[in-house]
Amino acid sequence: MKVTWPHLGHSDIVLKSLFRDLGVDMVIAPPNNKHSLTLGVKHSPEFVCLPFKLTLGNMIEGLELGGDTIIMAAGSGLCRFGYYAKVQERILRDLGYEFDMVTTALFESKIVGVARLVKRLSGGAPLSKVIAAIRLGLAKLSAMDDIERAVHRVRAIEINKGIATKLFQEAINAIDYASDMSGLKKAKMDYIAQLNDVAVDTKIDPLKVGVMGEFYVVLEPFANMDVEIELGKLGVEVKRSLFVSHWTKFSLFLNAFGVTEKEKTHRAAMPYLKRDVGGDGWESVGEVVLHAHSYNGLVHLSPFTCMPEIIAQNIMPSIKADIPVLTLISDEQMGRAGMLTRLEAFVDLLHRRRSASLAGALG
Numbered sequence: 001m002k003v004t005w006p007h008l009g010h011s012d013i014v015l016k017s018l019f020r021d022l023g024v025d026m027v028i029a030p031p032n033n034k035h036s037l038t039l040g041v042k043h044s045p046e047f048v049c050l051p052f053k054l055t056l057g058n059m060i061e062g063l064e065l066g067g068d069t070i071i072m073a074a075g076s077g078l079c080r081f082g083y084y085a086k087v088q089e090r091i092l093r094d095l096g097y098e099f100d101m102v103t104t105a106l107f108e109s110k111i112v113g114v115a116r117l118v119k120r121l122s123g124g125a126p127l128s129k130v131i132a133a134i135r136l137g138l139a140k141l142s143a144m145d146d147i148e149r150a151v152h153r154v155r156a157i158e159i160n161k162g163i164a165t166k167l168f169q170e171a172i173n174a175i176d177y178a179s180d181m182s183g184l185k186k187a188k189m190d191y192i193a194q195l196n197d198v199a200v201d202t203k204i205d206p207l208k209v210g211v212m213g214e215f216y217v218v219l220e221p222f223a224n225m226d227v228e229i230e231l232g233k234l235g236v237e238v239k240r241s242l243f244v245s246h247w248t249k250f251s252l253f254l255n256a257f258g259v260t261e262k263e264k265t266h267r268a269a270m271p272y273l274k275r276d277v278g279g280d281g282w283e284s285v286g287e288v289v290l291h292a293h294s295y296n297g298l299v300h301l302s303p304f305t306c307m308p309e310i311i312a313q314n315i316m317p318s319i320k321a322d323i324p325v326l327t328l329i330s331d332e333q334m335g336r337a338g339m340l341t342r343l344e345a346f347v348d349l350l351h352r353r354r355s356a357s358l359a360g361a362l363g
């Protein structure tokens, strides 16, 4: 058996660690690129959302490279995600591929379901070994997210642009190589220290911009055209609402951590939207209310035709909280130049707004 899976941000590092520790053969498709997008678009229904197309492209590339078992998250959500795995399996079989499709309904079976799945894929490894491998994988996830938060802070004010991004890439490689908890802890501390040592301009008070919206496009840099890096280059400190480690806690261990971030956003959204509308639509509304007074603006990422984010986008103008929101829509037609122009104009607006508000406060 050779397992393969579609990409989502840096989650490859976690799956690689898990399967390496348990001796499972794996085939890792190339990172998302034009080719995977073209493959996905070619074989997907035209109207389906971008994450479906990109993940299908990854699956085709993984199978072409020799993978024979696809791991895909599944569930019974309110949006199309609930149908992804079934429809993708059908498309791949129609294309003539022979493979096993292994899905885990993460939202229903939580950590026990994941442990069962991993044990099965490893050919029955002892439970203690499975748990240790999962523990290391989850710790890697948290370490990457902690380092990325530091990267967001430094990127906005570093004197030589690009250092924080380079260090982040090196940190991911170091975390990938870490084979145990102590090696991982060392790698994390080392890169946090290096980031704290980057030369920064302390006189700058960077704009703080929240990046939120649909889970996949927020977390997959190819799908959002590196929006966080681009904001950092413009001197903006990104405050991202979603991290895979948060999501994992929510999805796999719900209720074990008290009130979750998700629950906070749901409560904030209540005056405008009282129920889940699928995907991350409810959270997107809550984010606007929650952060109106702590951030200078919000970038709302939404895949074209994403029903939950369309609902959220249409509610946002009626929210009383006064914060500018730039919605960026991702699909296969997206162009970097157009996105950069909109980002530059948005950041310019936020600067003027802040200056006007400071002048008003002084006058």
Ligand code: SF4
Residues within 6 Å of the ligand: 049, 050, 051, 079, 080, 081, 214, 215, 216, 278, 279, 280, 303, 305, 306, 307, 308, 309
């Ligand atoms: S949240 Fe939107 S983009 Fe994501 S799977 Fe659902 S419909 Fe598609």
